[in-house]
Amino acid sequence: MLTKRIIPCLDIKNGRTVKGVRFEDIRDAGDPVELAALYAKQGADELVFLDITATNEKRKTLVELVREVARYIDIPFTVGGGISAVEDVEVLLQNGADKVSVNSSAIHRPELITELASRFGSQCVTVAIDTKSTPEGWKVFSKAGTVDTGLWALDWAKEVVERGAGEILLTSMSNDGTKNGFALDITGEISRNVIVPVIASGGAGNEQHFLDVFEAGADAALAASIFHFQEVPLPGLKKFLAQNKIDIRC
Template structure:
């Protein structure tokens, strides 16, 4: 009896539509986040993460409706990230049916925000998202989609965020993101070993072996991927079966 390692498909949503393309033959409207989420739910996803990349706050209500709609039909945990800047944003998403919110830039700008959020809503729903890039021998965190350097050490930051109440860390390697060359395993392992909370590895998945490496070498508790699932290269079920064959405990 063990806690299963999780597979988390991630959907980038812009103004209520899935972007970065999704190709599923059995989905009528592959741009509809509700349709895509239902498909992942059927395939056995352990959670689903939505990243709201809508530029204007006027359109944020759209995301709230997406979450409401998904949460009425998909009965696994849902995480929403992107644009979570104040306690009210968190309350709105949780009320809409999200189970967790991912906080990124707002945590860097005001670390106390994470503390307030965890006090108010509980650590279990506060995920701190960290975007890190290697700089010499270390890793530095970046904000604003990786454009803005902060001078903050990623490992120290992860530890600090946990003391502030983060219940989970979503770690994305900016060096690896989009490369399909696998996770930054060294960084993932370093962070996973430095914090007492679960770590989700993200950025770089191109093959099923990458998922396996993320767990075995990166010591991650969960692996997040977007494109390999969106383009139906592999189904979630195939990915889980593959991981199980490599001796990883997954929920099949």
């Protein structure tokens, strides 16, 4: 059976791992390659590296990091953060990244998704969607959750798949950092309505939250600080899920 995936996310700034609680308060959680190797050993199914560096040196530093990760890590990984051009993606894939994730740039210019899919294949194109619960429903936000795009989350999810996305990384900004659990309703709704895998992100605080989101229909679940600060150790989490009849690799 295809198993559900557990994906630690490493936020990267200037080559170091950081994690913003609700994307603001940032704490240092170590060396990315070392942390990645630890997660791979503990049974992480994939890794996501999200680059939040904002300097001109950004691209070069990121490529070096991707290369080092690919050299030492023998599980798949996705790279995201500020990717807006076919050339950016080419150099990341050439250096060993398996997938890239695009977010704001795809909202700004949806054709980018199609360009990436036809050039490199849908399997390496993950579209990240940041969504917030509003009185009218779940809407898509950009620029780290500050700008309401006017798009409905479900409509945008369907559109990115139509344009060639091979996977959706769905982050609920309403849940992110709360540790009160994933956004089960919108995750389940999108997962049921698209043919590609959906990674749930935002809100994980304990083992039960992962079980809940897999039962709601997520194909994978992503978290950061609870892994970095060992609040929910990976081996125990996977064992818990297996005991609760979730198909999981452990």
